[in-house]
Amino acid sequence: MNLRALAAKAVFDVLERGVSLSVALPEQQKLLSDGKDKALLAELCYGVMRFLPQLDHCVSQFMSKPLKGKQRIVHQLLLVGVYQLYFTRVPAHAAISETAEACRKLKFEGLVKVVNGVLRNIQRQIPALAESNDTLKYNYPGWLLKRLKAAYEQWPQIVEASHQRPPMWLRNNRRQQSRDQYIAKLVAAEINCRPGLSDDAIELEFATDVSRLPGFAEGAVSVQDGAAQWAATLLAPQDGELVLDACAAPGGKSCHLLELADIQLLAVDADSKRLERVQQNLDRLALNAKVIHGDAANIDSWWSGERFDRILLDAPCSATGVIRRHPDIKWLRKDSDIQELAELQKQILDHCWQWLKPGGTLLYATCSILPDENSNQVAAFLARTPDARLDALPQQADPLAIGWQILPGQDGMDGFFYARLKKATL
Ligand SMILES: C[S@@+](CC[C@H](N)C(=O)[O-])C[C@H]1O[C@@H](n2cnc3c(N)ncnc32)[C@H](O)[C@@H]1O
CATH class of the missing domain: 1.10.940.10 (NusB-like)
Known part of the structure; x- marks a missing residue:
């Protein structure tokens, strides 16, 4: 060929x-x-x-x-x-x-x-x-440059960072070994690396084929960007809880949640093809979850159990934070998609909220860097939802900001957004 x-x-x-x-x-x-x-x-x-x-x-x-x-x-x-x-x-x-x-x-x-x-x-x-x-000059579509310019003073650096080749990150499976133990195995295999900021993250100096990673097939580690690894840590599931991963496929964050605590997890996604990957990831890591093909904006149609202690809503989004990994996004997305996605995110967020127990926690996440999908989305939600309050994250540079916006390349990570929302107790 x-x-x-x-x-x-x-x-x-x-x-x-x-x-x-x-x-x-x-x-x-x-x-x-x-x-x-x-x-x-x-x-x-x-x-x-x-x-x-x-x-x-x-x-x-x-x-x-x-x-x-x-x-x-x-x-x-x-x-x-x-x-x-x-x-x-x-x-x-x-x-x-x-x-x-x-x-x-x-x-x-x-x-x-x-x-x-x-x-x-x-x-x-x-x-x-x-x-x-x-x-x-920037090899970027005009509509996206316009949005970045409106949102960020440092837009040229953001654009530059999204042209860089991203590092490969691993997530240590703490059920098998400590991060330090796994780093020692990598060093013995002559794979240079360093620990990331979140507890399980390891950043490799050079990308490598997973077949070279010690114990990969047995579930010792997973490949997951450092930014995505914050999701499970920030949701902080506790033993015995009922947790919903509302947009779960291909399952990276579901598996991390299960590595962190003994929970009952529902991993739901609207895309049946992508759901197959969730089950494959669970199998490799020997973890268990209820994998459900369903719409996160219509939970009543597939779940009649009790409400959830915690919900991860890793919403469908423009993926503008991961252009360095998926540069085709620049040419596949168009300006009008952003409003449509924001509307879908709003519907899913409002509906999931009804399924959260009083006193429960919902983590809203996207791999977008556009305010309409992130801080503006959450601000509007807080304004229309009296029993919701924003729980500021210690990682946020500005404690008064709505959510934590990670920019591409920041500490080696992808662009990502997190907002932790608490529901009032009765
Ligand atoms: C950002 S991805 C999730 C990534 C996943 N959390 C992970 O870490 O592997 C968003 C997912 O939302 C799913 N999705 C889109 N609309 C949905 C809906 N209405 N209900 C449930 N899932 C939906 C998509 O199929 C896609 O898999």
Whole structure:
């Protein structure tokens, strides 16, 4: 299989068909057997997503007319080609000949010369990548830049942080060993790491395949970003409690809750396919939960038991805090999605609240950095909910802020938001 052709297919699926890269990439990776080839394929696809406006602009400067319809995939192939010339150590002659060959493999014989010619022209000149407007300068969609500028003085740093490659984080399974014990095992396996700020978190110096992690298959650790690991710690489940994880799939936070305390957990999600991953994660870690396919905005339809002591609401969101892990989000989301998501979050939050016991705790979480999904959402909830009060988190830099907004790259973590809400006792 020609690796550049596979990259063009994955990029095409994202940009033309709206498929997320985390689905499109593995589809193509499974056609390769060599680990290094898989890694290069990922690098090419992620790179194109990170620098799409500049790459697009560069290609268009060297084409007399844009490619349309079925030929669009050759445009995506050119993006892959240009990315190699600017951002990788692949020798230019190899990048060009392999990309031209990919055009043949994609069955666009008639365009091989065009691909070759465009890439050769660019290679001869290597013009500075355009920075003539903010979208080109920052490789970000205009609507999202506008929202970030309105919310944060430090928006350029946020944008810069979301272009960085994220570190790999592990969550120690404290039911098997202490974090220090596991760090010692990593060091013995020559995997450099350091403890994170939350109790179970370990940040690796370099990402590695999970097969190299001591005891991974037996559940000694899980892969989970340092920011996401705060969820279970902040909800702080206690032995014997009934806990709801209202939007649970793929189950990282559900498993962490079960590692922390002997609770009865309901792990619910509206997406049955994603729920399969919850059960797989529970099985690997030898943990038990009731896994339920259901709507968190209509709990009555699948639960007739008592109300919950604690609820984790890790709401569906724009995922703007995790663009460094999923750069395709920039091109898959649109401005109008934010209002729709905020409305969905509101419905789920209001409904889950009714299912919380008096005196109970609900942790509202998103991996967004947009106030409409976070602080504004929670402020509006507090204003319309007389029996709710905000429990300030010690981690918040500003104790008067509504919730704890973690920005991408802060202490090595993803962008995340947490607000802990307490329900009045009767
Ligand atoms: C941010 S993800 C959850 C991640 C998960 N908590 C974890 O740590 O692995 C949000 C989830 O909400 C689910 N979802 C969206 N709308 C829902 C609804 N109305 N009821 C329940 N789940 C919903 C999505 O399927 C998605 O899996």
